Amino acid sequence: MNSLNQVSHRLSxxxxxMQYGQYLQKKNLELILSLYHxxxxxxxxxxxxxxGKNELTPFYKNTFSSITIDGQLKITSTYQTENVAxxxxxxxxxxxxxxxxxxxxxxxREMFVLTQxxxxxxxFKYMFSQxxxxxxxxx
Numbered sequence: 001m002n003s004l005n006q007v008s009h010r011l012s013x014x015x016x017x018m019q020y021g022q023y024l025q026k027k028n029l030e031l032i033l034s035l036y037h038x039x040x041x042x043x044x045x046x047x048x049x050x051x052g053k054n055e056l057t058p059f060y061k062n063t064f065s066s067i068t069i070d071g072q073l074k075i076t077s078t079y080q081t082e083n084v085a086x087x088x089x090x091x092x093x094x095x096x097x098x099x100x101x102x103x104x105x106x107x108x109r110e111m112f113v114l115t116q117x118x119x120x121x122x123x124f125k126y127m128f129s130q131x132x133x134x135x136x137x138x139x
Contacts, residue, residue, distance in 0.1 A: 013085035019072035043127040068096040
């Protein structure tokens with residue numbers, strides 16, 4: 001276990017996902033990758049699936065160079081067995097397109113499947129989609 005995963009060793013699946021959200025806000029690639037299983041798969045809406053932890057680096061670098069996400073994950077449900085957990089989240093977020101400066105608001109629906117390896121919960125599968133129809137206007 002590397003030193004980055006020592007922190008997540010004692011975390012619940014929900015804690016790991018909340019950390020993911022914090023690291024995403026900070027654009028901290030190294031810490032985000034520390035939360036993933038080596039054989040992880042990310043299944044983004046309208047893009048090809050990304051398989052294997054090594055393939056995640058270009059995905060996140062591209063994301064960080066093109067947009068900023070300002071929002072906070074809200075866990076809507078969790079299912080957990082001894083070695084598998086499914087954590088569902090939703091998040092309304094402001095997205096800034098770094099090339100144009102245009103800010104939009106969108107609604108993300110996310111599902112994380114985590115597996116426990118050597119006592120540490122790691123993200124094994126991550127799928128997300130967006131739904132503009134769920135955006136709530138601010139009053």
